[in-house]
Amino acid sequence: MILDGKCPTGPIEKSWDKHRFDLKLVNPSNKRKYNIIMVGTGLAGAAAAASLGELGYNVQAFCYQDSPRRAHSIAAQGGINAAKNYPSDGDSIMRLMYDTVKGGDFRAREADVWRLSQVSNNIIDQCVAQGVPFARDYAGYLDNRSFGGAQVSRTFYSRGLTGQQLLLGAYSALSRQIKAGTVQMYNRREMLDLVVVDGVARGITVRNLITGELESYAADAVCLATGGYVNVFYLSTNAKGCSVTANWAAAKKGAFFANPCYTQIHPTCIPQAGEYQSKLTLMSESLRNDGRIWVPKKKEDVGKLPSQIPDADRDYYLERKYPSFGNLAPRDISSRSAKEACDAGLGVGPGGRGVYLDFEDSIKRLSEDTIRERYGNLFEMYEKITDENGYKRPMRIYPAPHYAMGGLWVDYNLMSNVPGLFVLGEANFSVHGANRLGASALMQGLSDGYFVIPYTIGGYLVTVKPGEVKVDNTEFKKSVEDVKGKTNKLLNINGKKTVTEFHRELGKITWNDVGMARSKESLTDAIKKIPALRDEFWQNVKVTGSGADLNQQLENAGRVADFLEFGELLARDALHREESCGGHFRVEHQLADGEAKRNDADFSYVGAWEFKGNDKEPELHKEPLKFETIHLAVRSYK
Amino acid sequence: MQFTSSSIGRKILMAITGQAMVLFAVVHLLGNSSIFGWLNGGINAYAEHLHSLPLPIIIGFRLALLALVCVHIWFGIQLTLENRDARTKQYAVKSTQKTTFASENMIWTGSLIALFIVYHLAHFTFQVVNPETAALKNLVPLHNEMVPNVLGMVVAGFKNFFITFIYAGAMVALFLHLSHGIQSFFQTMGWSNDRSQPIIIRLGTLVALGLFLGYVIIPLTVFAGILKG
C-alpha cells in the first residue's frame, strides 16, 4: 500500500497556517462531550493533556509512574531549539527546518519539519510564561548555546536540567487542569492493549500496577505519547520502565510501525563498567561545546594515563575529519567515529570501549569556574558514577542507545492509519528522519503536545459521534481476556531464567547485530536469534509472585516479551533498508572515506510495517518522501 | 484557612510570642543584674522602682506576658502533637544530620521552663516558697524609706542547694530552648537566607548562652558565698 501523509500542498511557508484554517472546529459547547485518552505524561503527553483539557475536552491521562512528573523527558539535559534568532546569527524558521531535514539525512517529511520549526518559537514563549527558569544573560534576556549539527546558537537551556524544567512546566499546566477537573489522572497504570472497534481506536486496557486489576477505558480518541523503544538494546540511556509495550499493542491492532531501524546512539555517555550494569548514563552533548574528543594515536598508549600522552600523540579525530563542525558533528557521525576508533584498538578504559572528552584546553582558556558554571552538574554526575574528577583528567565517554527516531506511523495530523489513534512525541516517527539533532526532542514533544494535537484532533473528532462506544462493548471484554491470558501464561511458565537475563541476552543480540554498524550477515543472524530467544523465553522464563498485586517482575516480563517481538521487526527493517542514512549504518553502503552512503533513488520513503503475526513476515507499506523546499544533497559536515 | 489554624500562621505566632519573651528575658536580666550594685540601692531599689509604677501598667504588662505565654504554650503543644501524628513510625537506625537535641526537645525544654516559671513566681513574686524570708515581710531602709528586702530574699533562697539547683537546671533548659528558638524566629519570619542563616544560628546560640550565663551567675555566686546579702 502507498501511504498518504495528507500533507498540505502549496508554499511550505503557508502550509501549517493554511492547514489550521482548513481544519474543522469542534463547537465549544460540544467539546466536553468528547473523551480523549492520553497515554503517557512526558513532554508530549502532559502538554497535550493540559492543552486539550483547557480547550474543554474530557481527558483521561495515564502513566506507569507514581506521578506524571516522573516521565523520562525529565532526564533531557542540554536544551531545546527554537528559531528565535535572538543572537542575530542568521537563524530563521527556514534554517531550523533546513538543519533538521539535513540532520535527519533527508528521511523526514518536509511539511512536518516546517511546522515544528514554525511553532518552536511559541514553545519558548509558552514555557517562559509557565515559569520555566531558562538561563538568562546579565541583561536579563534569554541565553542561547550551540548544539551539534547547527552553526547558529539557537538552543535555550536551563543549566543541565532543561528537560526537567520543561517537563515540570508541562506537569504544572497538567496539574492545573487536574484541579479544574478537565483531566482525570490515572497514575501507576500501564497500557497493555489498544481496543479497536470496527477498525476505529476506541479505548485501552490498562493494568493497575498496585492492585493488578485490569481496567478498561473508552474514549472517542486515543493518544499515545509513550516514548521510544531503545531499551530493546537492554543497556540504554532510557529509564528502566521505558518500553515499546503500548506502541507494540497498537501495532498488533493494526497501526503501522514506521522506520524502526532509525535508532539514535548518543555519543557522550559514560562507558559501561561491568556485566551487572542496569543502565547507561548520558551526559549532555553540550559538553562537546567545550570538550575536545580524542584517542591515542598509538595502540601502545592506550593503557597510559592521559596526562602522559603528549598532544602530538593524540588524535582529535572529529576535528581532523570534520574541520568545519569539529567536535560538534551530528550524533550519528560522532558515535560511529568513536566506535571506529575503538574497533581499531585505540579505545581507552575498561574493555577498550571509551574515548576521551578533554576539557584541559577550555579550562586554560576560560577557567575551571566557567566550566563549572556551564556543566557543573554533569561533572558531578560523572564523578559519582566513575569516581574520577573530570576537571583533572579527561572524561571517558562511549556511545549508548538513546532515542528512537522510528515509531508508529502518523499522517500530518498525527493520526495513525487506525482512525482515532493519535501518536505524539518520540512514540511517532515523524520529524527527525533517520537522525535527530540535539535539543530537538524536547522541541518535538512540546510542539506535538501544545501546538499540533489541540488543532488536529478536532478535525477528527467532528467526524465522530461522541460516546458511541462504551466499555461494555464486547471488544473491551475480549481485550481484557487476552491480556489476562498473557499474564497468566507468564506467571505459570516457572522456568529457570529470570526476566533480566532474557533482556540482557536480547540486548547483546541487538547491540552487536543491529547496533551502530549493521550488515546483511549480522541482521540475518539477529532475525534468526531473536525468535529463538523469544521461544525460549516463553518456555523458560521465571516470574515469581502473583498477578493480583504489585509485581515488578511481571511488569518487566510483559515489556521484555514485547521487545522480543519488536526486536525482530527492528532487524527486518534494517535488513530491508539497503542504504546507510543517519542512525542506520549498513557497512555495505559507505563511501570510500567511511561516510554513510544514502540511496535516494530506491529508499527515499518511509517504511511502515504492518504486523501480521509472530510466525508471519510483516508487510511493508511505503510513503514516498518528496523534497521540494530542501533539495536532496549528500549530507556533509566537513 | 484562618491564620491561627494554618501551619505557617501558627508557626509565626510561636515565633513572635517566643521572641517577645526573649526580649522580656533580656530586660529581666538587666534588672536582675542590679543585684551587683550598678544601681544606687541595688536590686531593692530596682524592685521598688517597678512596684511604684502605676497599677494599670503593672497589671497590663503582666496580662500581656500571660497572653504571650499562653499562646506560645497552646500552639506549641498543638503543633507538637500534630507533628508526632505526622510521623508515627521511627526509623530503625536514627541518623539525623542537622536536627539538634535542642530542636528535637523544644516541647520538653519548654515544659521545664513553664514549670520553672510557676515555681519562680511562687518563689519571688508570691513569695510562698520560703515565707520567712519573703521580701514583703522583711522591710529594710532605702533612701529614707522602708522597702521590701528583695536582696535578702534572693540571697536566702540561693543559699539553699536545691533552689540553686532548680534555677541552674531551668537555665540549662532555657539555653537549649533559646539556642533553637532565637534563630528559628528569623527563619520563620523569612528574614534569613543561605548567607545569613549560619550567622544567625551562631548569634542566636550566643544570645542564648549570654542569657544563660547572666541568669545562672546570680544563684551561683550566692551559693558560692561571693554575693552576700
Add this chain to the structure above:
Amino acid sequence: MSDHKTMTLTLIVWRQKSATDPGKFETYTAKNITSHHSFLEMLDCVNEDLINADKEPIVFDHDCREGICGMCSQVINGKPHGGQERTTVCQLHMRKFKDGDTIYIEPWRARAFPIVKDLIVDRAALDTIIQAGGYTSCHTGGVPDGNAVMIPKPIAEEATDAAECIGCGACVAGCPNGAAMLFTGAKVSQLALLPQGRPEAAARVLKMTAAASECGFGNCSNHYECGAVCPKGVDVKFIARMNREFIKAQFA
C-alpha cells in the same frame, strides 16, 4: 573495572506485603558486589538471587536511574537516599560501603506517604500540593514573547535553584515532623521569584500550604533536616521565602 575485590553485605530490609500488612524486617546477604555497583544494582543482584530461590523479590521504586526522576526512595541506615551529599539512591555507589557492612533499608516514613508494598510508598500527596496552585494560570498560546519581560540573571538562577526539586519526598522522609515545607517552599519560591508567577503569588502560597496540611504533612519546626537530605541541595532558605510570601499574603 580494575579492582576485582568484591564485597559481601548484610541487608536488613523492610518487607511489607500491602498497605494493611504490619510489615517487618528481613535479613538478606548481598554477595559479589563491586565498588562500581550502584546501590540499586546491588539490590538487583539480591533480587535475582531471591527469584532463583523462588522467593518474592524486594520491590522498590526506581526509573531513570540517573538521579532526576525522583522515583527512588529508600532510607539507608536512617538516612534518606543514603546520606551522600546531593545524591539519590540510584546514584549512590557501593564504594561508599565496606565489605561486611550491615545496611538497614527502609521506606520513606510519614503519615502522608502510606506504604504500598515493601519500600514503595504512595506520594500522591505531593501532586495534590502542586495541584493546589503550583503553576501559573497561563493558557496554551496567547502568551507574550519570551524576551518581553527581562529577568535579572541572579533571580533566574535562584529560581532555578528552587526548581531543581525532583519531588522525591526525601525532605518529608527526613523531617522528624513529616513536613513537606521544603517541597512546598521550593515551588512557592520558584514562582514567587519570577515575574510570571507574581500575580498569583499570594493566593498560591495560601492554597499550597493549606493543601500540605490537609494531606497530613506535619508542621515545620526548623530542624533543617530536609535541606540536609535533599538530593538536589534545595536550600532551606526557600522555606524562609515561603514564610515571607505567607506573611505578605496576609496583607494582600
